Amino acid sequence: MRPELQISLALAFATQAIAQAQPWGQCGGNGWTGPTSCVSGWCCQASNEWYSQCIEGSCGGGSTTTTTTRTTTTSSRTTTLATTTRTTTSSAANPTTSSSGGTCSGSSATVNQLQGYGTGTTGGGSGSGTTVTSCSALEAALSGTTGGVIRISGLLNGCGTYRVPSDTTIVGVGSNSGMVGGGLYVRRVSNVIIRNLKLSPPAKGDAVNIDGSTRVWVDHCEFYSLGLVGGKDDFDGLLDVSHGSDFVTISWNKFRDHWKGSLVGHSDNNAGEDTGKLHVTYHHNSFTNVNSRLPSVRFGTAHIFSNCYTNIPTSGINSRMGAQVLVEQNHFRNTKLAIVTNLDSDYDGYAVHRNNIFDSSDIRITQAGSLSSPPYSYTASPACRVCDLITASAGTGVISV
Numbered sequence: 001m002r003p004e005l006q007i008s009l010a011l012a013f014a015t016q017a018i019a020q021a022q023p024w025g026q027c028g029g030n031g032w033t034g035p036t037s038c039v040s041g042w043c044c045q046a047s048n049e050w051y052s053q054c055i056e057g058s059c060g061g062g063s064t065t066t067t068t069t070r071t072t073t074t075s076s077r078t079t080t081l082a083t084t085t086r087t088t089t090s091s092a093a094n095p096t097t098s099s100s101g102g103t104c105s106g107s108s109a110t111v112n113q114l115q116g117y118g119t120g121t122t123g124g125g126s127g128s129g130t131t132v133t134s135c136s137a138l139e140a141a142l143s144g145t146t147g148g149v150i151r152i153s154g155l156l157n158g159c160g161t162y163r164v165p166s167d168t169t170i171v172g173v174g175s176n177s178g179m180v181g182g183g184l185y186v187r188r189v190s191n192v193i194i195r196n197l198k199l200s201p202p203a204k205g206d207a208v209n210i211d212g213s214t215r216v217w218v219d220h221c222e223f224y225s226l227g228l229v230g231g232k233d234d235f236d237g238l239l240d241v242s243h244g245s246d247f248v249t250i251s252w253n254k255f256r257d258h259w260k261g262s263l264v265g266h267s268d269n270n271a272g273e274d275t276g277k278l279h280v281t282y283h284h285n286s287f288t289n290v291n292s293r294l295p296s297v298r299f300g301t302a303h304i305f306s307n308c309y310t311n312i313p314t315s316g317i318n319s320r321m322g323a324q325v326l327v328e329q330n331h332f333r334n335t336k337l338a339i340v341t342n343l344d345s346d347y348d349g350y351a352v353h354r355n356n357i358f359d360s361s362d363i364r365i366t367q368a369g370s371l372s373s374p375p376y377s378y379t380a381s382p383a384c385r386v387c388d389l390i391t392a393s394a395g396t397g398v399i400s401v
Contacts, residue, residue, distance in 0.1 A: 019035045019037065020035050020037050020038055020039045021034065021035040021036075021037070021038050021039070021042075021044070021054045022038075022039060022054065023038070023039065023042050023054055023372070025038075025053070025054050025368060025372075026052065026053060026054075026367075026368030027044035027052050027053065027054050028044055028046065028052030029046075029052050032052075038054035039054070042054040053352075053353070053354075053368065104382060104384035104385050105382070106381065106382035106384075106385065107379060107381070108379075108381040108382075108385065108389055109283070109284060109306065109378075109379040109380065109381050110379070111252065111393045111398065111399065112399050113379075114217055114219070114249060114251075115249065115251065115281065115283060115376070115378045115379065116249040116251070116281025116283060116303060116374075116376065116378060117246075117247045117248060117249055117279040117280060117281045117303070117374075117376070118215060118216060118217045118247055118248050118249030118281065119249070119376060120215060120247075121191055121192070121193060121215040121216060121217045121247075121249070122167075122191060122193075123149070123167065123168060123169030123191060123192060123193030123217070124146070124147055124148040124149040124150070124167055124168045124169035124193070125148065125149060125167075125169070126149075127148065127149050128149065129148050129149025129150055129151055129169070130148065130149070130150055130151065131151040131152075131153050131173065132150060132151070132152055132153070133152075133153050133154055133156075134156065135156050135157075135158070135159035135160070135182070138150070138152060138156060138159060138162065139159075139162055142162050142163065142164060142165060142168070144165060145165055145166070146165050146166055146167040146168065147164065147165045147166075147167065147168030147169075147170070148167070148168065148169070149168075149169045149171070150168065150169065150170045150171070151171055151172070151173050151401075152170065152171070152172050152173065152177045152178060152179070152197065153172075153173040153174075153177055154173075154176070154177055155176060155177060155178055155179070155180055155198060156178070156179050156180070156182060157179075157180045157181055157182075158180070158181045158182065159179055159181070159182035160182055160183075160202065161182065161183035161184070161185050161202060161205050161209075162182070162183075162184060162185065163185045163187060164184050164185065164186045164187075164189065164192055164194075165189055166189040166190050166191055166192065167190075167191045167192075168189075168191075168192050168193070169192075169193040169194075169195070170184065170192075170193070170194050170195075170197065171193075171194075171195045171196050171197070171401040172195070172196040172197040172198065172221075172396060172401070173196075173401075174396075174397060175396045175397025176198065176396070176397075177196070177197065177198065177396075178197035178198030178199050178200075178221075178222075178396070179197070179198075179199055179200070179207075180198070180200045181200060181201075181202050181203075182199075182201075182202060183199075183201055183202055183205045183206055183207050183208065183209065184199075184207070184208050184209070185209050185211065186208065186209065186210045186211065186213045186216055187209070187211040187212060187213065188211065188212040188213060189213050190213060190214045190215050191214075191215045192213065192215070192216045192217075193216075193217045193219070194208060194216075194217070194218045194219070194221065195217075195218075195219045195220050195221065195399070195401055196219075196220050196221065196396050196397070196398075196399060196401050197221045197222075197396065198221070198222045198224075198396055199221055199222070199223050199224075199238075200223075200224055200225055201223075201225060201235055201236060201237075201238065203235065204235075204236060205236055206236050206237045206238065206239065206240050207223050207237075207238050207239060208223075208238070208239045208240070209237075209240050209242070210239075210240065210241045210242070210245045210248060211240075211242050211243045211245065212242075212243040212244055212245060213245050214245065214246045214247050215247050215248075216245070216247075216248045216249075217248075217249050217251070218239060218248075218249070218250045218251070218253065219249070219250075219251045219252055219253065219399075220251075220252045220253065220394065220395060220396060220398055220399050221253045221254075221395070221396065222253065222254045222256075222395045222396050223238040223239060223253060223254070223255045223256070223258070224238075224254075224255075224256045224257050224258060225238075225257060225258045225259075226257065227257040227258070227289065228257070228258075228259060228289065228291055228313070232259040232260065232291060233259075235258065235259060235260070236260060237260045237261065237262065237263050237293065238255055238258050238260070238261055238262060238290075239253075239255075239261070239262045240262065240263040240264075240266065241262070241263070241264045241265075241278065241280055241295075241300075242263065242264075242265060242266040242270075242274075243266065243270070243273055243274075244273045244274055244277045244278070245277065245278060246277040246278060246279055247279055248279070248280045248281070249280075249281045249283075250262070250280065250281065250282045250283075250285060251281070251282075251283050251284055251285065252283075252284045252285065252390070252393065252394040252395075252398070253285045253286075253394060253395070254285070254286045254288070254390075254394050254395040255285060255286065255287045255288070255290055255294070256286070256287075256288040256289055256290065257288070257289050257290070258289075258290050258291070259290070259291045259292075260290075260291065260292065260293050261287060261290045261291075261292065261293040261294040261295065261296075262282075262293055262294060262295040262296070263293050263295065263296050264278050264280050264295050264296065264297040264298065264300050264302060264323075265278055265296075265297060265298030265299050265300050265321065265323070266298075267298070268298065268320075268321055268345050268346055268347075270298070270299070271299055271321070274298065274299040274300060275299050277299075277300065278297070278298075278299060278300025278301065278302075278323075279300065279301045279302075280295070280297075280300060280301070280302045280303075281302070281303045281304075281305075281374075281378075282295060282302065282303070282304045282305075282307060283303075283304075283305050283306050283307065283378070283380070284306050284307065284381065284386065284389070284390055284393075284394060285307045285308075285390070285394065286307070286308045286309075286310070286387070286390045286391070286394055286395075287307065287308070287309045287310070287312060287316070288309075288310045288311060289310070289311050289312075290312060291312070291313055291314050292312070292314040292315045292316075292318065293315075293318065294309065294312065294315070294316045294317060294318075295317065295318070296315075296318040296320065296344075297317075297318065297319050297320065297323040297325055297349065298320050298321040298323055298345065298349075299321050299322060299323055300323050300324075301323070301324045301325075301371060302317075302319075302323065302324075302325045302326070303325075303326050303371070303374045303378075304317055304325060304326065304327045304328075304330065305326075305327075305328045305329050305330065305378070305380045306328075306329045306330065306380045306381040306382075306383070306386045307330045307331075307386065307390075308330070308331050308333075308386050308387040308390045308391075309330065309331070309332045309333060309335045309338065309361075310333045310334065310335075310387070311333070311334050311335075312332075312334070312335040312336060312338075313336055314336055314337070315336065315337040315340050315343055316332060316335045316337060316338045316339065316340075316361075317338065317339045317340070317351070318337075318340050318341075318343050318344065318349075319339075319340070319341045319348075319349025319350060319351050319369075320341070320342075320343065320344060320345035320347070320348065320349045321345050321346075321347050321349060322347055322348075322349060322350070323349040323350065324349070324350050324351075324369045324370060324371040325339075325349065325350070325351050325352070325369060325371065326351075326352050326353075326369065326371040326372065326373075326374065327339055327351060327352065327353040327354075327356060328353065328354045328355050328356065328380060329355050329356065329380040329381065329382055329383045329386065330356045330357070330383055330386065331356070331357045331359070331383045331384070331386050331387050332356065332357065332358050332359065332361035333359045333360065333361065333387070334359065334360045334361065335358075335360075335361040335362075336361075336362060337362050337363070337364055338356075338358055338361040338362060338363050339351055339353055339363045339364070339365060340363070340364045340365070341364065341365050341366045341367055342364065342366045343364075348366050348367050349367065350367045350368065350369035350370065350371075351365045351367070351368075351369050352368065352369040352370075352371055352372050353365070355382075355383060356383055357383040357384060
């Protein structure tokens with residue numbers, strides 16, 4: 001073969017490689033000017049009019065229904081309501097059967113294991129600690145610079161909101177301990193564990209508010225209020241992470257019957273404090289009859305895997321203000337917007353999604369994310385099993401503490 005022909009062929013192959021999108025990358029959509037094919041072994045699959053993604057293998061089928069696109073212009077911004085896609089299959093190339101029937105393979109995560117960005121959190125250690133049975137006793141136990149291990153026995157009513165010091169573990173005794181009409185404020189501290197508690201927030205305030213803190217693990221709790229009654233501002237959030245907090249894991253919890261679920265990043269105007277922080281992992285949680293914020297993420301980085309969403313009337317995962325989210329192995333059931341990147345803020349967020357199941361649930365992704373592999377090892381449970389697994393193994397009374 002002539003040298004000049006070899007060079008031409010090499011350039012042709014190189015150009016073709018450059019023109020192919022990488023695994024999990026964007027490969028199409030309205031206004032997309034990048035590559036429209038994927039590397040070998042990956043297929044360009046449409047999520048909606050605005051976003052197509054490279055999925056491993058041959059693209060699976062599934063019925064889709066699209067809605068119309070409209071643009072609304074206001075004096076301060078232009079809001080594009082992208083076409084949404086409703087699907088009843090997995091976004092994986094070869095979707096497995098959902099928990100409603102059929103076979104489902106794949107390993108499951110260990111129930112009593114800390115994974116994710118919060119790895120390394122030790123709390124108050126492994127001692128027996130102090131057991132409290134009243135609000136005053138809990139307040140006293142939390143009054144020091146470190147709390148050690150604090151065990152709440154029984155449901156404490158109307159305690160108000162208490163600050164939590166560094167190096168503290170707060171756990172519930174048995175399956176029916178915690179706070180009703182009270183909250184825990186984790187502000188500017190580090191190394192805190194909250195486990196096995198029933199938590200219903202006060203009328204004004206969060207059940208758990210993580211504010212400017214690092215290394216926090218919230219695990220096997222149940223968060224709830226009165227349900228979707230009254231106004232959405234009658235209560236605040238169930239579990240919020242704000243003001244540059246970092247390295248947080250939220251695992252094996254049940255969130256139910258509330259307006260505002262879990263907010264990561266409290267304001268569109270807090271980029272200076274939040275950018276580069278707010279690394280949060282959500283795994284093996286259930287969200288049932290919660291209106292929105294599951295989570296809502298501004299500026300931060302969230303890995304959201306193996307969760308179960310049921311009857312979510314407004315939005316599930318809301319990536320906004322440049323946030324990066326990786327969404328994998330979740331099961332969405334009757335969730336109006338399971339994943340959305342252009343809702344409620346002036347700037348869109350980013351999302352990568354893979355191996356999820358969407359049953360009567362929509363997605364609206366306008367920007368492909370760059371978070372395709374988190375900087376830690378983890379074990380996800382397959383989407384086809386997570387709802388049954390979480391029903392049996394999340395919430396209070398499951399683990400020994």
